[in-house]
Amino acid sequence: MLAISTLAWKSLKNRKATALLTVLTVAISVILLMGVERIRTQAKTSFANTISGTDLIVGGRSGQVNLLLYSVFRIGNATNNIDWRSYEEFSQHRAVDWTIPISLGDSHRGFRVMGTNHDYFTHYQFGSRQHLELAEGREFDGLFEAVIGVDVARSLGYKIDDEIIIAHGLSDVAFSRHDNLPFKIVGIFKPTGTPVDKTIHVSLESIEAIHVGWESGALLGPTPTKAELETLDFQPNQITAMLVGLKSRIQTFALQREINTYPLEPLSAIMPGVALHELWGMMSVAEQALMVVSVFVVVAGLLGMLSSLLTSLQERRREMAILRAMGARPRHILMLLVSEASALTFVGIATGLAGLYALLAIAGPIIQQQYGIAIELTMISSYEWMLLGFVQLAGVIIGFIPAIRAYRQSLSDGMTIKV
Template identity: 80%
Template sequence: MTTTLMLAWKSVNNRRATAILTILTVAVSVVLLLGVEHIRTQAKSSFANTISGTDLVVGGRSGQVNLLLYSVFRIGNATNNIDWKSYQEFSQHRSVDWAIPISLGDSHRGFRVMGTNQNYFEHFQFGQKQSLTLKKGQPFSGLFEAVIGADVAQSLNYKIGNEIIIAHGISDVAFSRHDTLPFKIVGVLEPTGTPVDKTIHVSLESTEAIHVGWESGAHLGATPTKEQLNNLDFQPKQITAMLIGLKSKIQTFALQRQINTYAKEPLSAILPGVALHELWSMMSVAEQALMVISGFVVVAGLLGMLSSLLTSLQERRREMAILRSMGARPLHVFSLLILEASTLTFLGIVVGIAFLYLLLIATAPLILQLYGIQISLTGLSGYEWGLLLAVQSAGILIGFIPAFRAYRQSLSDGMTIRV
């Protein structure tokens, strides 16, 4: 077996250029196969780690996926807002331990602005029940103070003490900016790998203050100065959503039903985990399509290897006849071709894994910045090892075709090759 393996290696090395191209073909297919699976699982993990310890997410009557997307992931917009009195009623409910109000609708240079209160810094959790921590500065306390996420600070090169102008709505254009009311950055949060990193946090009172003189997104009246606004008391009239933590998990479904049947206004209360499960169910077709495409690429790579082996086989008939004359049995010739296919497949897998991790190292920061998805450089999962085993097994099976042809030819050719 050792002699056959050495012969297989020397044979591959003798056809170095063809072998390298074959290995690269298999490697590319492995990169795509593992890349799709790795990013799929990492995206799921990143989404699942966005919010932790929150029992209910409450918003205006809407589908639970839509509510989850705009309230937690800052994707899309709310269909309806929540009256402030409703928030006060449920935040003081006997089952509720804490409640975090969220007000969305403004932006700054492509980043969402979120109005909230101190409960956000005290109770919001992500990942494995990790709390928010400040890298620099402190939480906002004044009317025109802001705490920014790590991506905002890095992308825009903002530091403590910088002033920013908030724009009305998602489009940051000149006519929608609150130019006369700049916010001072007083804190920068530690990176979380979640949409928190891409968010500018301000107080609920300040979201009300900057919209004095605005109506339905239009600047209709005179805007008071900072000094004038600082002397006034602002209380929100409406919020976009609220996150609720309960004293006991047993009370989750009872409170959810109470909120969903609330008579004063139409509300929806969802369980984040259930909504995430529905989201992945909706995306399962796309996931399966990507996996099928990846599978076809692997098949194409293996067929390319088969084509290479069959093409070279005609040129190697004399080689096989010489081996037979030196005492090699037909089984040795058969094993030689299978070992060559196995070696090429194995090297393709190794090179593919190396390419995959180099690609992840290079693109992980860009994926995090553009899409907010944290791609961790973890080891291959059991399922991924299973995929690689399937590729290796397929490579061995592919080797049986040229091996069988070489076996038959070596029996009939002898030292005289019919060309």
């Protein structure tokens, strides 16, 4: 067996160009396979880490996916709002550690506007319990100040001290804009890879102030000026949802049941992790599509290796005949070609893994900076080892095709050295 391995290695060295191309074909297949798998798992992890450290999300009575979509992903609209008195009651509940009120409904050039308070900057977490950080500026403090996500700043070219006009509702058209009440940008968040990047954050009081005169859903008369509104005190009457952090997670189900059966108004309390799992299940088609793509990539790479081996086989019939003349048996010929295919596959896998980690090391910081998605250089998981094992096994099986053909040719050629 050792002699066969040595002979296979020398044979590959003699055909360096062909062997190198075959290794590169397998390596590229492995890079794409493992890259797609890493992207799939990182996307799933990033999706699951959109919100972290929050025990309950509370909103008007609704399905948990709908509540998750509008409160976390800013997609869709709430079925109903929460009365401010209900918010205050649960924020002071003995089991509650902190709450973050959220008020949605306005927009700016396609980006959602969210009203909240300073607890958002303190308690909101994403990823592995990462807190929000400002890349520039400070938190909002005045009535008409805004902190924007990095995608808003990049897409619209905004910077600190620029002024923006918020529109009433989700349709940013001229008649719905609060033109006389511009907001000054005072802060820009660092990338998070979450909907925070696409959100404009203002205070709850600001949301109330810009809607003075819009109580019926449309502007019925002149609104107070910015200077006049800044002299008034505003307190929300309603909010869209609230995020809740508990003192102990043991109390999660008890508080959830208490909120869901709240007698003063219909409310829903959901656990983000459960809702995210349900939502990801609805999006599993995309995950399966990525897996299918990766499988076809590997199949294409292995077929390329098969084509290379079959092409070179005809040229090697004289070599096979000489080996037979020197005493090699047909099974030795078969083992020789299978060993070559196995070696090419193994080296291709090793090269592909090295290339993958090199690409991740180079591209990781760029992706983190540009998109806020952290691609970690983790060890190969058991599932990835299984995928690589299947690739190696497939390479060995592919090697049997030209090996069996050479086996039969060596029997028919014998020692006559036909070419």
